[in-house]
Amino acid sequence: MTDDLDARARELDRTHVFHSWLAQANLDLPVVAGGSGSVVWDHAGHRMLDFSSQLVNVNIGHQHPAVVAAIQEQAGRLATIGPATAHLARGEAAARILGKAPEGFAKVFFTNGGADAIENAIRMARLHTARDTVLSTYRSYHGNTGAAIVATGDWRRMPNQYARGHVHFFGPYLYRSEFWATTPEEEGARALRHLERMIQSEGPETIAAVLLESVPGTAGILIPPPGYLAGVRALCDRYGIVLILDEVMAGFGRTGRWFAFEGHDVVPDLITFAKGVNSGYVPVGGVIISAAIAATFDERVFPGGLTYSGHPLAAASIVAAIDAMESEGIVDHAAAIGESDIGPGLRALAERHDVIGEVRGEGVFWALEFVTDRQTREPVPAAFIGRLKGELVARGLLPFVAENRVHVVPPCVVTADEVGQAMEIYEDALTAVAAG
Ligand code: PLP
Numbered sequence: 001m002t003d004d005l006d007a008r009a010r011e012l013d014r015t016h017v018f019h020s021w022l023a024q025a026n027l028d029l030p031v032v033a034g035g036s037g038s039v040v041w042d043h044a045g046h047r048m049l050d051f052s053s054q055l056v057n058v059n060i061g062h063q064h065p066a067v068v069a070a071i072q073e074q075a076g077r078l079a080t081i082g083p084a085t086a087h088l089a090r091g092e093a094a095a096r097i098l099g100k101a102p103e104g105f106a107k108v109f110f111t112n113g114g115a116d117a118i119e120n121a122i123r124m125a126r127l128h129t130a131r132d133t134v135l136s137t138y139r140s141y142h143g144n145t146g147a148a149i150v151a152t153g154d155w156r157r158m159p160n161q162y163a164r165g166h167v168h169f170f171g172p173y174l175y176r177s178e179f180w181a182t183t184p185e186e187e188g189a190r191a192l193r194h195l196e197r198m199i200q201s202e203g204p205e206t207i208a209a210v211l212l213e214s215v216p217g218t219a220g221i222l223i224p225p226p227g228y229l230a231g232v233r234a235l236c237d238r239y240g241i242v243l244i245l246d247e248v249m250a251g252f253g254r255t256g257r258w259f260a261f262e263g264h265d266v267v268p269d270l271i272t273f274a275k276g277v278n279s280g281y282v283p284v285g286g287v288i289i290s291a292a293i294a295a296t297f298d299e300r301v302f303p304g305g306l307t308y309s310g311h312p313l314a315a316a317s318i319v320a321a322i323d324a325m326e327s328e329g330i331v332d333h334a335a336a337i338g339e340s341d342i343g344p345g346l347r348a349l350a351e352r353h354d355v356i357g358e359v360r361g362e363g364v365f366w367a368l369e370f371v372t373d374r375q376t377r378e379p380v381p382a383a384f385i386g387r388l389k390g391e392l393v394a395r396g397l398l399p400f401v402a403e404n405r406v407h408v409v410p411p412c413v414v415t416a417d418e419v420g421q422a423m424e425i426y427e428d429a430l431t432a433v434a435a436g
Helices: 002-016 065-077 088-100 114-129 155-160 184-202 228-239 291-296 312-327 330-352 382-394 416-435
Strands: 034-036 039-041 047-050 105-111 133-137 166-169 207-213 242-246 270-273 285-290 356-362 365-370 400-402 405-408
Touching (some): 047 416, 065 312, 088 105, 088 285, 088 312, 105 114, 105 291, 114 133, 114 207, 114 242, 114 270, 114 291, 166 184, 184 207, 184 228, 285 291, 312 330, 330 356, 330 365, 365 382, 382 400, 382 416, 405 416
Antiparallel strands (some): 039 047, 105 285, 270 285, 356 365, 365 405, 400 405
């Protein structure tokens, strides 16, 4: 019977479901029927260690009872309500989020996810500065929207025709430096000089915002060198540019801090969030807005909105998730397990496998970068990663892979025992791939 359910799930998926970011013809996706903490299982009870946190969002782990209960309770009381209402859970969620932000932040605008958080942060920066251009890095991911408001026919289209004005630059990435740098200090200083030259060349008076992931995630978990983010802040101040830090993937515990930018001596003007804020139990994201930018819209209409902005189920789940992460010390746990278990485990793996070119990360946010040769640092071909992924899944580990990398990104609640099991699986899978 349970096997039937797995087969049925697979068959319905293959027949009717159109999937994100994939060619549809030859998919064979794992069936997941349930989960708890860092483990998921299918209908037949086959367990898998979730070292992807799905799309790096299940920070609190699967099925945290307090978050599930909060959603159930809220659903019983009021399952939906429009955004133009004062709703207690929405206000509590905003207050909880602002409680984690640095001083000087005043308001939270809720969205349905990360991409629309970015859209709205850019919109705010453009209206606040009366400038147009947005600078962001080549190595980044900020989401998958853009055309809907421009396609819109009514007045809301006019102030939002922003499918223009995006300029890209290189951020720091010492392992594959664009700047011939050999130390983190050199990489940071040269990346800042490059950014300043970009700003000057584009015309500082035209630039509304610099948009950066505090730690670029999908692009490779690229922790900025010391001083880089503070240097970007100084450039933004010098030229009157809004600094937007995208914390959608890196925020809410992933790095072992509530926000990844903490410890980098930087305070942005706008912070985007999603994923870890409620671990995706209900889709939600948003923008945390500084007092100065919030004031821009005190008397002026903000030309943006969503039917589900501050949805009660999402709001209730945020309150419960932040409270549980706080009371259970989950963010501190993520920092500690990264230092004591994940980092040392991955470095030991690299000592045994030359194909690992670099290990980098912090908290529960780590990347293994695979190369054919440690001298040339040539990335392994896609087929290598495909085979490695197959070996990992076959041994009961759900991995996150991107280009020539495996990202080791379990929930923040992962235990030392689970990390130990995962390290054995990475070891065995790499040995199997090497054996050919
Ligand atoms: N920003 C960052 C840094 C992300 O990693 C992502 C998604 O992976 C997004 C934005 C987009 O978020 P969503 O998929 O919720 O729209």
